[in-house]
Amino acid sequence: MPRVTFEDESKSGEFPAGKTVLSIAGALGVKVSQVCGGDGACGTCRIEVCQGWQNLTPPTPDETYKELEPPYRLSCQAKLVGDVVVKVAKIE
Numbered sequence: 001m002p003r004v005t006f007e008d009e010s011k012s013g014e015f016p017a018g019k020t021v022l023s024i025a026g027a028l029g030v031k032v033s034q035v036c037g038g039d040g041a042c043g044t045c046r047i048e049v050c051q052g053w054q055n056l057t058p059p060t061p062d063e064t065y066k067e068l069e070p071p072y073r074l075s076c077q078a079k080l081v082g083d084v085v086v087k088v089a090k091i092e
């Protein structure tokens with residue numbers, strides 16, 4: 001199973017492909033803001049992809065509409081394909 005590591009939090013685990021990074025953060029006890037509850041609307045669940053950009057599903061229209069660019073993804077939209085290392089993005 002793919003491994004997900006939250007670099008800043010030193011938390012890591014193996015999860016089935018197809019799970020969203022947001023749900024994985026919840027399972028690992030990593031706090032990620034999610035004002036819209038995972039609908040791709042609020043943009044607060046941003047993560048920075050440190051390694052394995054290609055190991056997440058491609059950006060959804062909700063992400064391209066918000067003009068999110070690498071290394072950032074919406075964790076509620078990005079689903080696991082392979083190993084990734086991520087950080088919770090600071091929102092300014």
Ligand code: FES
Nearest residue numbers: 038040043045076
């Ligand atoms: S939780 Fe709102 S966009 Fe991801």
